[in-house]
Amino acid sequence: MLAIIRTPYAPGNASEWLSAKSGVPAVVLPYTIGGAPGVSNLFSLFDRSLSLLGELADAKR
Numbered sequence: 001m002l003a004i005i006r007t008p009y010a011p012g013n014a015s016e017w018l019s020a021k022s023g024v025p026a027v028v029l030p031y032t033i034g035g036a037p038g039v040s041n042l043f044s045l046f047d048r049s050l051s052l053l054g055e056l057a058d059a060k061r
Contacts (some may be wrong), residue, residue: 001057007031024058 004026006015012028019026029049030036039045 001053001060003027003053005029025059027052027056029053048056050058 002024002047003024004015004024005018006026006028008011008028008030012026018024029052030039030045033041033045035045037046039048043057
């Protein structure tokens with residue numbers, strides 16, 4: 001599985017452009033606790049990041 005990963009504070013135009021040109025999906029991962037809804041501790045940060053990556057992997061199948 002390939003993915004273009006960026007943080008929420010980075011502008012999305014470069015990753016979206018690369019995604020459109022390459023066909024590789026772009027994903028925004030939370031980078032810190034509180035960086036996304038429901039991310040309130042280190043465990044939920046990892047859970048959310050892995051969940052987003054898992055969704056990409058499932059979509060490719």
